[in-house]
Amino acid sequence: MNARSSAVAVLLILAVAALVRGAWLTADPPVRRAVGIVWHDEGAWVHNARNQALWGTWRTDAWNPVFVAPVFTALEYASFEAFGVGTWQARVVPAVSGFVAVIALMIGLHVLAGQRAALVGGLLLATNYGFVMWNRAALMESTMAAGLAIAWMAWTLAERRAAWALVAGLAAVAAFFTKAAAAFFVAALAIDIAIVLWTWWRRDARGVPLPEAEAPGLRPPQMEPRGFSPGETRDLPRAALWAMAGLIVGAAIVAAGFVLPHWTDYQFYNWQMSVTRKPSYAPGAFLDRATWLPLVQGLFSRMPVELIGGLAGLIVLVAGWRTARPGERLLVTWVLIGLAELVVHDSGNERRYVMFIPAIIALASLLFTRSGGLIAAARHRSRLTSLAVLALLVPVAYVAIGSLLRPLLLDQIEGGVFRTAVRLSAAGALLLTTLAAWRGSRLLDRASRRPIPVGIVSVAVAGAVAWNVVQWTDWARTRSTLNHDASVALGRLLPAGTLVQGKLANGLALENRIRPIFVGNAFGNWADRLHRDDARYILTYDLPRLGYESSDGSGLIEGILDRYPGWRVVATFPVDETRLEDRAALVDKFPDSSPAHARD
Incomplete structure (x- = not known):
């Protein structure tokens, strides 16, 4: 493909990426082909940005997610200041974040494997249905994923110019302060920094020079002098130091300017609320979270080609670890350490898997477009590497098989009921690993001689893109704006500044000027929830059940309503959250003479 054709292809990919993320930004997230988005969380997470834009103060009550996501909050505030407060204005931030992630992925893949890998990866990420839909929700996951993609891109570019590694460190810190779940990536980057410095120290001690930086493109392993990987150039030790500087300087700036001045709040939201309050750390809980990885979320199931290709690409890179480049190693640790973090903390929430989609697609793209053998020849593999591949194959195969079985x-x-899915997935993983141990040498030797045929890659990529387009088109054809319309209707009903209790009040606050009072289970405005007589109204679901937005069995909303036995539903609004009929109810704790439902 010549330069002009390549430029046209890139522009088409970016145009598609912008279209599917930016069209109908006030439309409801999908419920028929759901990807785990809870729409009423949007207003809760942009609460502080909305406060500052409307009232000139960040804090108006005891719910302050700015201490969890300061970078996301700052970006949302910038959007509100530029365009006004509203639903599409809130969703612009994640939409742009997803678009930036596509660009970053393409640049990183171009550095590692050339033009074809960049186009394949860009097309797959631009159209990935799950990623696109999360890019359309005003939640932190897309912005965090963009930070990870930028950090990875910069780390690959550091092979050519060491100073790019400073950007990698800063972007990793920004991703962490967008959502603390990105801590795994900081660890992954630190590990690769350590690998680069350790390799440099050992070779420097032996007096072996590092090769100069090369032009783009991979040399085959047999051409690497004395076992050097293609990316181990003289710039890499300097790049490692730049990356360390980025991590340290970025963390120091945020710590001095934000964390330390607000330490009590920061510690509460990021430790007591996010860590000690949520997971169990009993041995059985770790096992449960590990076995749930492919089952409790449908994001992986919706991208079978990308998932199988990505996990196979991960195994290929581990098998060729000695000749893997820093950017390739970081993709491997991005996935493995990230999954380990979920096992430790919380694997039961679909939003936690969004951060893996760019990495999985990058791994698949590298596998699909390799010009030489898939795996380094046998003389480049140690027995320890072969054992590591077999050990890793069990959990990787479990995730792949479980994701395919889930539908x-x-x-x-x-x-x-997970028993059947877990047993079938585990049995399949063990069987596949046994076959690999039995016939593995022959398979590896064959893989070291030939790449995947271009025809097979073309069919697989075309099928993946077509499946994504079918899902997005189905959503577009059946889309609704019930949640947006309910927020508008609420604004017509209640004057600006009206205090309204309930998590759903935050969810329905973007198109009006009410003052929502978020009430969570033992956080937010929990302590005084039964004594807020200044807040006349409560917003909650009454369909599919009363208080649906709270945890099952918590009785949170019911407990507040019991405090006001004369409460009455004075308005209802159709909303779109589940595949059932959903309805938000405005409750008057001190009803006047107006009859119930008079203002539906």
Whole structure:
């Protein structure tokens, strides 16, 4: 493909990426082909940005997610200041974040494997249905994923110019302060920094020079002098130091300017609320979270080609670890350490898997477009590497098989019965690993001689893109704006500044000027929830059930309503959250003479 054709292809990919993320930004997230988005969380997470834009103060009550996501909050505030407060204005931030992630992925892939890999990866990420839909929700995951993609891109560019590694460190810190779940990536980057410095120290001690930086493109392993990987140039030790500087300087700036001045709040939101309050750390809980990885979320199931290609690419890179480049190693640790973090903390929430999509697609793109053998020849592999591949194959195969089985066993899984899915996935993973141990040498030797045929890659990529387009088109054809319309209707009903209790009040606050009072389970405005007589109204669901937005069995909303026995529903609004009929109810704690439902 010549330069002009390549430029046209890139522009088309970016145009598609912008279209699917930016069209109909006030439309509801999908419920028929749901990807785990809870729409009423949007207003809660932009609460502080909305406060500052409307009232000139960041804090108006005891719910302050700015201490969890300061970078996201700052970006949302910038959007509100530029365009006004509203639904599409809130969603512009993640939409642009997803678009930036596509660009970053393409640049990184171009550095590692050339033009074809960049186009394949860009097309797959631009159209990935799950990633696109999360890019359309005013939640932190897309912005965090963009930070990770930028950090990875900069780390690959550091092979050519060491100073890019400073950007990698700063972007990793920004991702962490967008959402603390990005801590795993900081660890992954630190590990690769250590690998680069350790390799440099050992070779420097032996007096072996590092090769100069090369032009783009991979040399085959047999051409690497004395076992050097293609990316180990003289710039890499300097790049490692630049990356360390980025991590340290970025963390120091945020710590001095934000964390330390607000330490009590920061510690509460990021430790007591996010760590000690949520997970169990009993041995059985770790096992549960590990076995749930492919089952409790449908994001992986919706991208079978990318998932199988990405996990296979991960195994290929581990098998060729000695000749893997820093950018390739970082993709491997991005996935593995990230999954380990979920096992430790919380694997039960679909939003936690969004951060893996760019890495999985990058790994798949590298596998699909390799010009030489998939795996380094046998003389480049140690026995330890072969054992590591077999050990890693068990959990990787479990995730792949479980993701493919999930749609077939969805009724059981949604009913909380995981036994069949876990057993079948585990049996399949063990069988595949046994076959690999038995016939592995022959398979590896064959893989070291030939790449995946271009025809197979073309069909697989075309099929993946077509499936993504089908899902997005189905959503677009059946889209609604019930949640946006309910927020507008609420604004017509209540004057600006009206205090309204309930998590759903935050969810329905973007198109009006009410003052929502978020009430969570033991956080937010929990302590005085039964004594807020200054807040006349409560917003909650009454369909599919009363208080649906709270945890099952918590009785949170019911407990508040019991405090006001004369409460009355004075307005209802159709909303779109589940596949059932959903309805928000405005409750008057001190009803006047107006009849119930008079203002539906």
